[in-house]
Amino acid sequence: xxxxxxxxxxxxxxxxxxxxxxxxxxxxxxxxxxxxxxxxxxxxxxxxxxxxxxxxxxxxxxxxxxxxxxxxxxxxxxxxxxxxxxxxxxxxxxxxxxxxxxxxxxxxxxxxxxxxxxxxxxxxxxxxxxxxxxxxxxxxxxxxxxxxxxxxxxxxxxxxxxxxxxxxxxxxxxxxxxxxxxxxxxxxxxxxxxxxxxxxxxxxxxxxxxxxxxxxxxxxxxxxxxxxxxxxxxxxxxxxxxxxxxxxxxxxxxxxxxxxxxxxxxxxxx
Amino acid sequence: xxxxxxxxxxxxxxxxxxxxxxxxxxxxxxxxxxxxxxxxxxxxxxxxxxxxxxxxxxxxxxxxxxxxxxxxxxxxxxxxxxxxxxxxxxxxxxxxxxxxxxxxxxxxxxxxxxxxxxxxxxxxxxxxxxxxxxxxxxxxxxxxxxxxxxxxxxxxxxxxxxxxxxxxxxxxxxxxxxxxxxxxxxxxxxxxxxxxxxxxxxxxxxxxxxxxxxxxxxxxxxxxxxxxxxxxxxxxxxxxxxxxxxxxxxxxxxxxxxxxxxxxxxxxxxxx
Numbered sequence: 004x005x006x007x008x009x010x011x012x013x014x015x016x017x018x019x020x021x022x023x024x025x026x027x028x029x030x031x032x033x034x035x036x037x038x039x040x041x042x043x044x045x046x047x048x049x050x051x052x053x054x055x056x057x058x059x060x061x062x063x064x065x066x067x068x069x070x071x072x073x074x075x076x077x078x079x080x081x082x083x084x085x086x087x088x089x090x091x092x093x094x095x096x097x098x099x100x101x102x103x104x105x106x107x108x109x110x111x112x113x114x115x116x117x118x119x120x121x122x123x124x125x126x127x128x129x130x131x132x133x134x135x136x137x138x139x140x141x142x143x144x145x146x147x148x149x150x151x152x153x154x155x156x157x158x159x160x161x162x163x164x165x166x167x168x169x170x171x172x173x174x175x176x177x178x179x180x181x182x183x184x185x186x187x188x189x190x191x192x193x194x195x196x197x198x199x200x201x202x203x204x205x206x207x208x209x210x211x212x213x214x215x216x217x218x219x220x221x222x223x224x225x226x227x228x229x230x231x232x233x234x235x236x237x238x239x240x241x242x243x244x245x246x247x248x249x250x251x252x253x254x255x256x257x258x259x260x261x262x263x264x265x266x267x268x269x270x271x272x273x
Numbered sequence: 274x275x276x277x278x279x280x281x282x283x284x285x286x287x288x289x290x291x292x293x294x295x296x297x298x299x300x301x302x303x304x305x306x307x308x309x310x311x312x313x314x315x316x317x318x319x320x321x322x323x324x325x326x327x328x329x330x331x332x333x334x335x336x337x338x339x340x341x342x343x344x345x346x347x348x349x350x351x352x353x354x355x356x357x358x359x360x361x362x363x364x365x366x367x368x369x370x371x372x373x374x375x376x377x378x379x380x381x382x383x384x385x386x387x388x389x390x391x392x393x394x395x396x397x398x399x400x401x402x403x404x405x406x407x408x409x410x411x412x413x414x415x416x417x418x419x420x421x422x423x424x425x426x427x428x429x430x431x432x433x434x435x436x437x438x439x440x441x442x443x444x445x446x447x448x449x450x451x452x453x454x455x456x457x458x459x460x461x462x463x464x465x466x467x468x469x470x471x472x473x474x475x476x477x478x479x480x481x482x483x484x485x486x487x488x489x490x491x492x493x494x495x496x497x498x499x500x501x502x503x504x505x506x507x508x509x510x511x512x513x514x515x516x517x518x519x520x521x522x523x524x525x526x527x528x529x530x531x532x533x534x535x536x537x538x539x540x541x542x543x544x545x
Contacts, residue, residue: 010356010368013349013423017371020420024386025374031389076286079279091283093528098290100524102481104501105517109293111505112300112308119296122309147289200377208379211483215505225381232385232488239389250382257377 025250031243044244051227051245058223059252061138062206065145069153069202070195072146077157077194078187081164092158099151107144107215114140114216136218144212145202152201160194161187200262204253224249294521301514308509318515325512331500335480338411338496342418343475349419350426351468355460357427358434372424384488387417391489409491417489418479425478426471433467 035041048055080091098106113120114134121131134140164187172182188195206212210225217223224245231242257263304313322328357368375383391413398407437460445455461468483498490499504513 006359007356009352010354010360013353013356013427014368014371016349016420016423017374020387020390020416021371021374021383024390025382027389027393028382028386072286075282079282089532093532094287095290097524097528098294100477100481100528101294101517101520102483102498102501104483104498104505105297105513105520106293108501108505108513109297109517113293113296115308117307117309119309147293150286150290204377204379208381210381211502228381228385232388239385239392242385243389246382246385249379253377253379262377 028243028246031239032247033244034240036240044240045248047241048244048248054222054227055224055248057138057221058207058225061142061223062145062203065142065149065206066153066199066203068142068146069150070198072150073153073157073198076154077161077191080154080158081161082166088162092155095151095154103148104211104215106148107212110140110144110147111135111215114143135216136220138217138221140216141213141221141223144216145206145209148212149202149205152205153198156194156197156201157191158194160191164190196260196262199260200257203256207253208249294517297514298518298521301511301518303511303514306509306511318511319519322512322515322519327495327500328497328512328516331495331497334411334495335497338414338418339476339479341415342422342479343472345415346419346422346475347426347468347472350423350471351430351464353423354427354430354434354464354467358431372427374424375421376424376428380484381488383421384417384485387413387420387485388488391416408493409489410494413489413491414486414494414496417485418482421482421485422475422479425474426468429471429474430464430467433464437463 032044033040033042035043080088083091112118115121116131116133116135118135120134125131168186168190169182172186173179177185207223208225210223210229213221213223213226228242228245228249230236231238231245300308300311301318302314302316303311304315304317353368353372357365360368388409391409395407395409399405441459441463442455445459446452450458481498482496483502486496486499487502490496495503501513501516504510
């Protein structure tokens with residue numbers, strides 16, 4: 004009995020600081036400045052459909068690139084000798100421990116018109132290319148910042164796959180491509196799901212990467228929401244409505260790819 | 274052949290991950306502010322950095338918040354895990370959903386929703402105490418950090434509790450321990466690895482957090498990531514490069530050290 008009571012402070016804490024704020028967000032999404040009910044905030048979001056679509060589009064591209072890069076990496080990593088495996092894991096994790104603002108800043112300086120990459124291109128007689136403030140730069144920033152989040156869950160699931168399964172598949176007449184399709188991918192499903200979640204969610208909702216690498220022209224949902232809360236045009240009503248849509252969107256996406264099945268969410272805590 | 278292909282692939286991935294950081298570090302020693310021409314070697318940006326009061330204060334703020342938030346989150350989380358572990362299936366499922374909420378929600382949503390609550394609290398208090406007496410600051414950042422850290426403690430401690438043999442606790446009592454004693458001497462040591470990893474995760478997430486702090490810090494309280502952000506807004510500032518270099522070296526040393534300690538402990542275990 005006493006044991007069950009041990010979680011009471013936690014329940015209270017989470018109720019006050021997680022549930023109540025989300026409740027307030029929902030409340031604000033449907034009220035006007037003088038406190039009466041309205042659907043206006045929600046309807047106004049229609050104006051920003053293109054920004055929502057752009058955010059989703061860029062995040063999908065970034066997630067796809069991360070997956071294509073991380074899948075072979077995770078597999079190769081899982082087949083290495085233990086010592087080497089630990090060493091490589093450490094090397095992949097290390098950049099993640101640097102603040103992501105600094106990592107994004109690094110690309111900002113590289114992609115600039117007078118940056119190092121253009122400097123080299125000039126020596127080769129190409130360019131200068133305008134790379135900063137483009138959608139490509141934003142996608143690059145997403146891939147760079149979140150790639151390890153895709154490699155790690157893929158690796159940790161693949162490391163548990165019994166290698167003799169691939170031999171069995173080969174014995175039964177699978178060529179390598181077919182055994183990737185029929186054995187490796189189905190067995191790495193939980194890793195694929197957490198990887199996609201861990202790259203897609205922060206990519207869709209970012210406002211730093213788009214601001215630092217995308218300039219003013221590449222506003223994403225995150226920027227839109229941030230503008231409502233920080234700065235002179237404080238407007239928590241529209242802001243809450245946008246955040247609510249973002250949150251529901253994420254829940255739908257996660258439900259669609261199956262993040263909520265079984266214990267698969269546990270993959271998020273590596 | 275296959276081996277070399279694999280190695281080449283990893284070399285490319287690592288090049289992609291490290292090249293930008295290395296360029297940043299190299300240019301922290303560049304005399305001119307240019308980020309493509311290396312003119313002369315200098316350490317002046319480091320000297321400037323160490324005399325930058327804003328950086329020093331925000332470093333101190335960050336460490337303060339990280340220590341307080343991770344310690345408090347760990348205490349709250351360990352008790353939460355004990356309680357959840359003893360619960361029946363339905364209330365357990367409900368609490369787990371509550372626990373996952375801040376983990377899966379986009380950070381910006383967590384940030385703005387807490388901002389709404391804190392701004393509201395400030396508003397209410399200010400009508401009683403007079404305008405401007407209460408504003409967002411250390412307290413709101415601390416509450417926010419504890420809130421996004423606790424779930425990680427719970428999620429790290431719960432599996433350890435599940436693996437624990439419940440009979441051990443009772444055996445300790447049979448041997449004359451009071452419930453409190455057997456808790457301290459049996460349960461806590463048993464789940465210690467989970468507590469430590471939950472604590473470390475909380476500590477690093479708190480140190481590193483930008484988005485949630487950005488919405489809950491108000492105008493006067495700055496942590497290091499917030500200061501870094503305002504520095505990057507001003508475009509050319511080689512002090513950022515110097516700061517990156519220092520942080521990179523600190524992280525590197527920390528990871529190498531923890532790896533050495535870990536492998537030593539493993540060796541000792543094998544020998545005994």
